[in-house]
Amino acid sequence: MASSTGQANDMRAAVVHVVAAAAVSVPVIGGLLPARFLGWTWMDPLAAIVGSIVIASWTYTLVRDTGWVLLDVQPDPSLAGRVRDIIQARGDRIADLHLRRLGPGHLGAIVSVVTAQGRGPDHYRRLLDGVGTLSPLTAEVRDEVHP
Template sequence: MHVETAASYIHSHAFLGDSHDAHERRTRWVVALTAAMMLVEIVAGWITGSMALLADGMHMATHAGALGVAAMAYAFARRHAHDRRFVFGTGKVGDLAGFASALVLAMIAFGIGIESFWRLLTPKTVAYTEALWIAGLGLVVNLVSAWLLADGHHDHHGHDHHHDHEHGGHHDNNLRSAYFHVLADALTSVLAIAALLAGRFLGWAWMDAAIGIVGATVIARWSWGLLRDTGAVLVDASLNPGLEAEIREAIEDGDARITDLHVWRVGPGRYASIVSLIAADPLSPRAYADRITVHEELVHVTVESHRCEGHHAPRLRAA
């Protein structure tokens, strides 16, 4: 007979992503690239008078800041992964960093939009040739940054499970925000180049400010998407109905009925669950836990079972 010891009931609370260290290294490289290009674009935009170029530089400034926070979040989560003060580990630190970055981006998007609107009313002279060179260089840096982050983003996406129906459930939101952010930067650079070409060859001076407004809109939409997804993780929203359905199917194979079920994310691709059930002749909580921990993403499971008289317990729906 197998005899379990106290140690068999003790487990780690380090719920970091599978590629946490690799993502941290990629993020640091992109921070360095973006910070350098940010300074070039902001200075050049100021000197040449290009609002589209300045907007792209400011966007890259927020991007560099967001990535800097992301890099620090990776380091903090790694250093404190086994710190018992964090009762469910540090897996959500990346989501917290993403949420904070999204708030800053929303404010920057508003500022760029207002400034671009005033430039529409009072156009300024733009040094198109110089601005085009800088905008082209910015696009190259954005594409290189996207390439650095793309492998980690796609590799992680490839490990998603078929039952995952939530937004970004198995994604590392730190890496996800960085990846889509550099894509947004690349789009803003393309728009800036288009505006400068239109002004240089067609005389459409107004196009520069108009593109600044478009760039602000792109930043705002990205910000809202990240706020929505990271906020849902931070408030422990129920995000994975597919996993919940599989837990119910595994537990309710017999006369057991779940009366209360909670499933929430504690890290990239990592979930915790609390299950309360009733049965006429309940098994041990460990037996029920063993049924559902076959799902590797369930890393922290608590089960409480209660005896209910009557062979067929009523099927109750979770609140």
């Protein structure tokens, strides 16, 4: 699971690197020309500062998003709430629910349900079929034990 997310972040990092290099080249060249022909030597450092701000901004976003994946942050709390509501509306209880980002716009789910209804994992897969972007869904079902 983590490998597809890692590959998506690797691809994004490569794209950011290429686009940042291209985007920063324009102001750098734009700063060199006035410095060379008009004597505006302050343009070159200004272009470097603007370029470094652009790169720092893109880098911050990439590191933040990658950190969320590494820290296993819940990718979509509203989707988790919908899954909880659907299952618990039928009298079952969720013991554990975990959503994981598998790639851009693609989530996998692991849900552990406690039920007294004798339902199997396939029931919960059908119940949640078409909810958001969940695929694959792993369902664990435990029978509710009454003391």
